Amino acid sequence: MTKVLVHIELEGDDVAAVSYQLLGLARKLSGQDGKVDALLVAAEAQDHLPALGIANRAFTLSGESAAAYLPEVHLKALVEAARQSQPDIVLTAYSSAGLDLAAAAAAAGDFSLVAYCEEAERDENGLIVTSQLYGGRLVARSRVVLPALLSVIPGAFDEAAGRMSGAPEAVDLAHHLDLSQQRMRLVEVTAPEGGDVDITKAEALVCIGRGIGGKDNIEEAEELAELLGAEIAGSRPVIDSGWLPKTRQVGKSGMKVAPRLYFCLGVSGAPEHLEGMRDAGFIVAVNKDPAAPIFEVAHLGTTCDLFDLLPALADRLRQTAP
Amino acid sequence: MHIAVILRLVPDLSDELDLAEDGKSIDREWVGIALNEFDEQALEEAVLLKGASGASVTALALAGEGSERMLQGALARGADTAILLEGFEADYLDSRAAAPLFAEALRALEADLVLTGVQTIEDLFGQLAPYLGILLDWPQVSAASNIVLGDGHCTLRQEYSGGRQALIEVDLPAVVGLQAASQPPRYVSASKLKEAIKSGQITRRTVTAAAMANPVEVQSLAPPDRSAGAEMTADDPEEAATQILAALEARGIATR
Numbered sequence: 176m177t178k179v180l181v182h183i184e185l186e187g188d189d190v191a192a193v194s195y196q197l198l199g200l201a202r203k204l205s206g207q208d209g210k211v212d213a214l215l216v217a218a219e220a221q222d223h224l225p226a227l228g229i230a231n232r233a234f235t236l237s238g239e240s241a242a243a244y245l246p247e248v249h250l251k252a253l254v255e256a257a258r259q260s261q262p263d264i265v266l267t268a269y270s271s272a273g274l275d276l277a278a279a280a281a282a283a284g285d286f287s288l289v290a291y292c293e294e295a296e297r298d299e300n301g302l303i304v305t306s307q308l309y310g311g312r313l314v315a316r317s318r319v320v321l322p323a324l325l326s327v328i329p330g331a332f333d334e335a336a337g338r339m340s341g342a343p344e345a346v347d348l349a350h351h352l353d354l355s356q357q358r359m360r361l362v363e364v365t366a367p368e369g370g371d372v373d374i375t376k377a378e379a380l381v382c383i384g385r386g387i388g389g390k391d392n393i394e395e396a397e398e399l400a401e402l403l404g405a406e407i408a409g410s411r412p413v414i415d416s417g418w419l420p421k422t423r424q425v426g427k428s429g430m431k432v433a434p435r436l437y438f439c440l441g442v443s444g445a446p447e448h449l450e451g452m453r454d455a456g457f458i459v460a461v462n463k464d465p466a467a468p469i470f471e472v473a474h475l476g477t478t479c480d481l482f483d484l485l486p487a488l489a490d491r492l493r494q495t496a497p
Numbered sequence: 498m499h500i501a502v503i504l505r506l507v508p509d510l511s512d513e514l515d516l517a518e519d520g521k522s523i524d525r526e527w528v529g530i531a532l533n534e535f536d537e538q539a540l541e542e543a544v545l546l547k548g549a550s551g552a553s554v555t556a557l558a559l560a561g562e563g564s565e566r567m568l569q570g571a572l573a574r575g576a577d578t579a580i581l582l583e584g585f586e587a588d589y590l591d592s593r594a595a596a597p598l599f600a601e602a603l604r605a606l607e608a609d610l611v612l613t614g615v616q617t618i619e620d621l622f623g624q625l626a627p628y629l630g631i632l633l634d635w636p637q638v639s640a641a642s643n644i645v646l647g648d649g650h651c652t653l654r655q656e657y658s659g660g661r662q663a664l665i666e667v668d669l670p671a672v673v674g675l676q677a678a679s680q681p682p683r684y685v686s687a688s689k690l691k692e693a694i695k696s697g698q699i700t701r702r703t704v705t706a707a708a709m710a711n712p713v714e715v716q717s718l719a720p721p722d723r724s725a726g727a728e729m730t731a732d733d734p735e736e737a738a739t740q741i742l743a744a745l746e747a748r749g750i751a752t753r
C-alpha cells in the first residue's frame with residue numbers, strides 16, 4: 176500500500192490551487208487503496224479540512240504560531256508529520272514555501288528528492304519522474320527509489336482531480352512539536368505596494384526580458400506598448416536591475432496575469448516566468464534563440480532580433496493608427 | 498561578523514546545451530560556464546553588508562575548471578578571502594551531493610551567516626541552502642532579499658507570489674538562499690580584475706566529508722516536446738512584423 180503526504184499551502188483564506196493539484200497527484204500515486212495524508216498549518220486549520228476530502232487524514236497545526244507562514248514552523252511540522260505518517264512519497268509545491276521545505280525535509284527524513292517535477296508515475300520499484308532542468312531547456316526522466324520527496328511545479332497537474340469535499344480524520348500536531356525555542360520570528364507581512372498600474376487588469380501586456388539589454392532600450396518597447404494599447408511589464412531580471420518597478424513584474428514572485436494579448440520581447444521562458452503568464456489568451460514571443468522555452472507556451476513566435484523587429488512593427492502600427 | 502558566500506559555476510544558457518553520449522547528462526566539455534546568477538546576487542549582498550557593517554566576507558567554491566578565476570572575480574568585487582575546496586573525485590557535484598562538503602568547511606570557518614543563491618539551473622536534486630540548514634542545524638530561509646544585520650540576528654524579506662512579502666528576524670548563525678541583492682551587482686573594472694588575478698590569494702582546503710546520497714537515477718535528458726508550441730513567423734523582420742500584426746488583427750486584439 177502506497178502512502179503519500181502532501182504539504183498544503185493557503186492562498187489568502189483558501190487552500191491554494193497548487194495544493195489541489197498536489198492532492199490530485201497524491202491520489203493518482205497512492206491508488207484508491209493507498210492512503211493520502213495532508214499537512215495543514217494555518218490559524219484555524221480545522222476550517223479547511225472539508226476542502227481536503229481527497230485526504231484520508233490531515234495533520235494540523237493551528238494557533239498564533241501557525242497563522243502566517245514561517246519557514247521554521249512549517250519545516251518542524253512537516254518533519255513531524257513525516258515521522259508519524261511514514262510516507263512513501265512526500266509532495267511539496269515549488270513555491271516560496273516549497274523552496275524552504277523540500278530539500279530540508281528530504282535531508283531531515285532521509286528521502287530521495289527530485290525537484291521541478293512535472294509528471295510522475297508509479298512503477299514496480301518506485302517512481303518515474305519527469306522534471307524540468309536548465310530553465311526549461313531540457314526535461315529529465317528519472318527513476319526514483321522510495322521513500323522520495325517530489326517538489327512539483329505549479330500548473331503541471333490537474334486541479335479538479337484534487338478538489339473533493341469530505342471529512343479527513345484530523346491529527347493535531349501541537350503536542351508533538353516544541354515551538355517554544357524558535358530561531359526565527361515573523362515581524363510583519365506586507366501587501367504588494369500599490370503602483371501606477373495594476374498589470375493583472377490590463378487587456379494587453381508588452382513584457383520585456385533581459386534580452387532588452389539595458390534601461391535605455393526600454394523606450395522602444397514602451398512605444399510598441401503604446402501603439403498596441405498595452406501596459407509594459409518585465410521579467411524578474413528586468414525588475415532586479417531597476418529598469419522597471421516591482422509592481423510590473425510577471426511570474427512566480429511577481430504578478431500572475433492573463434491578458435488577451437501577451438507580447439514578450441527577449442524573455443527566455445523560465446518556469447518561474449511561465450507560471451505567471453501561461454494562461455494569457457494570445458502569446459507572441461520574440462526571442463532570437465530558437466531553443467528558448469518561451470516558444471513552448473507561445474502561440475506565435477519569431478526568432479528575429481527584437482531590435483530589428485520593433486521598428487518594423489512600429490512603422491506599420493503608426494501607419495494604421497487613426 | 499563573518500559572512501560566507503558560496504559560489505557555483507553553471508552552464509551558460511546563451512550557449513547551446515549538447516547532451517553527453519549516454520544521453521543522461523549534458524556535455525560539459527564544450528559548454529561555456531558562468532557564475533550562477535543568484536550566487537552573484539548573494540555575493541553582492543555580502544559585499545553590501547560588509548560596506549554597511551564592517552563584516553568580513555569569505556567566498557567559497559568547489560575546485561574545478563574556472564573556479565579559481567571565479568574566486569579572483571569575487572575578490573575583485575570586495576570579498577576579503579577566497580577558499581577553494583578540494584579532496585573529492587567527481588568533476589561535477591550537484592547541490593545535494595556537495596552540501597556535506599560545504600557544511601564541513603563552514604563549520605571550520607565559524608561563519609555567522611551563509612549566503613548562497615536561491616537555486617541554480619541544475620538543482621534537479623534540490624537546492625543548497627535548505628540542505629545546509631539541516632546539516633549545520635542552523636535556521637534557513639530561501640527566496641530572501643534585503644538582509645540587514647543586527648545583534649545576534651539578521652532581518653530579511655521573503656517574497657511570495659502576488660508581491661506579498663514577509664519581514665523575518667532570524668537568529669545567527671543562519672543560512673540564506675538569496676533571491677536578489679539590495680542593489681544590482683556592481684560592475685568590476687578590467688583593471689581591478691587584473692589586479693585580483695595578480696595578487697589575490699586563494700586558500701586551498703581539503704574537505705573529507707562524503708557526498709550526500711540520492712537514490713535517483715537519471716535515465717534520459719531531452720528537449721521538451723514542442724508539438725503544441727508556437728507557430729513561427731518568417732525570419733525577415735519586415736515579413737515577421739506583417740505576419741504578427743495580421744495575426745493580432747485576425748483575433749481582433751490590440752488593434753485600433
Ligand SMILES: Cc1cc2nc3c(=O)[nH]c(=O)nc-3n(C[C@H](O)[C@H](O)[C@H](O)COP(=O)(O)OP(=O)(O)OC[C@H]3O[C@@H](n4cnc5c(N)ncnc54)[C@H](O)[C@@H]3O)c2cc1C
Nearest residue numbers: 384385386410411426427428429441442443447462463481
Ligand atoms: C524563487 C524564484 C522566483 C522567481 N520569480 C520570477 C518571476 O516572478 N518572474 C520572472 O520573470 N522570473 C522569475 N525568476 C527568475 C527566472 O528563473 C529566470 O531567471 C528569469 O525569468 C529569466 O528572465 P529573462 O527571460 O528575462 O532572462 P534570460 O533568461 O536571460 O533570457 C533573455 C532572453 O532574451 C533573448 N534575447 C537576447 N537578446 C535578444 C534580442 N536582441 N532579440 C531577441 N531576443 C533576445 C535570449 O535569447 C534569451 O532567451 C524566479 C526565480 C526563482 C528562483
Ligand SMILES: Nc1ncnc2c1ncn2[C@@H]1O[C@H](COP(=O)(O)O)[C@@H](O)[C@H]1O
Nearest residue numbers: 184185187217242243244271272657658
Ligand atoms: N492566511 C494564511 N494562513 C497561513 N498560512 C498562509 C496564509 N496565507 C498564506 N500562507 C502561507 O504562506 C506561504 C506563502 O504563500 P504564497 O503567497 O501562496 O506563496 C504558503 O506556505 C502559504 O501556505
